[in-house]
Amino acid sequence: MDGALIIRLSGFTTDDVCAGEGALSQPLLIATSNAGKLRELRSLLVNLPLVLLGLDDFPNIESVEETGSTFAENAALKASRYARQAKVLTLADDSGLVVDALSGRPGVHSARYVRADATYPERIALLLAELEKTRDCDRAARFVCSMAVAADAGQVVFATEKSCEGRIEKAARGLGGFGYDPIFVPDGFDQTFAELTAETKNRISHRALALAAVREFLVSLTGLRSDG
Ligand code: IMP
Numbered sequence: 001m002d003g004a005l006i007i008r009l010s011g012f013t014t015d016d017v018c019a020g021e022g023a024l025s026q027p028l029l030i031a032t033s034n035a036g037k038l039r040e041l042r043s044l045l046v047n048l049p050l051v052l053l054g055l056d057d058f059p060n061i062e063s064v065e066e067t068g069s070t071f072a073e074n075a076a077l078k079a080s081r082y083a084r085q086a087k088v089l090t091l092a093d094d095s096g097l098v099v100d101a102l103s104g105r106p107g108v109h110s111a112r113y114v115r116a117d118a119t120y121p122e123r124i125a126l127l128l129a130e131l132e133k134t135r136d137c138d139r140a141a142r143f144v145c146s147m148a149v150a151a152d153a154g155q156v157v158f159a160t161e162k163s164c165e166g167r168i169e170k171a172a173r174g175l176g177g178f179g180y181d182p183i184f185v186p187d188g189f190d191q192t193f194a195e196l197t198a199e200t201k202n203r204i205s206h207r208a209l210a211l212a213a214v215r216e217f218l219v220s221l222t223g224l225r226s227d228g
Helices: 014-019 037-046 069-088 107-112 120-134 198-204 207-224
Strands: 024-031 051-055 089-099 140-150 156-168 184-186
Touching: 014 024, 014 107, 014 120, 024 069, 024 140, 037 051, 051 184, 069 089, 069 156, 140 207, 156 207, 184 198, 198 207
Parallel strands: 024 051, 024 089
Antiparallel strands: 089 140, 140 156, 156 184
């Protein structure tokens, strides 16, 4: 990013923000309608001088379609378009499961794999059946998370993409987590994401790693150190 860029945060500039010892609290819109994700992101952003807002705080905001062909494109376009509508600093993400033997599927279509209203047991059953059909013994896979932050005029001022490497199990195991967690075993573990504790998942997950990078960016932006 251009170091000379002055980022307008709802009427303040980075100069204003960095001038005081973090006395200013800035609004940050977390642009997700997924309540679980919002909760997870809120908990990972505590202790920053930010007023965390959700899409519910902007009742007239128009939802932005994920029309990009990559996680990064979708995160950037959502951050930019929501920021322009809400006129506040905005964080958006796009994530999904990438399976090597399925040429990267379900990938950016993870949330809509099979069909938009399918259940996760249905999506998992199809994915396992497809994997069996390939007769490929390579079960390597990764969860990927792209995040982008856009300033209130819509320009993307920070972007990052992180992944969590692992493999796909032959059958679903575990009751925790969400989505494809019951069939994903992260490298270095024997349990699936759905069997590991939330604390462990939140330490190693694609989303936690991406958010750690975003958090560093926000800390540098607000001129504050924080121990969260
Ligand atoms: P998004 O909300 O458009 O980013 O869609 C993400 C989709 O990817 C979710 O609906 C899940 O299907 C999948 N996904 C992303 N992260 C995870 C995870 O941590 N566990 C399980 N599934 C995930």
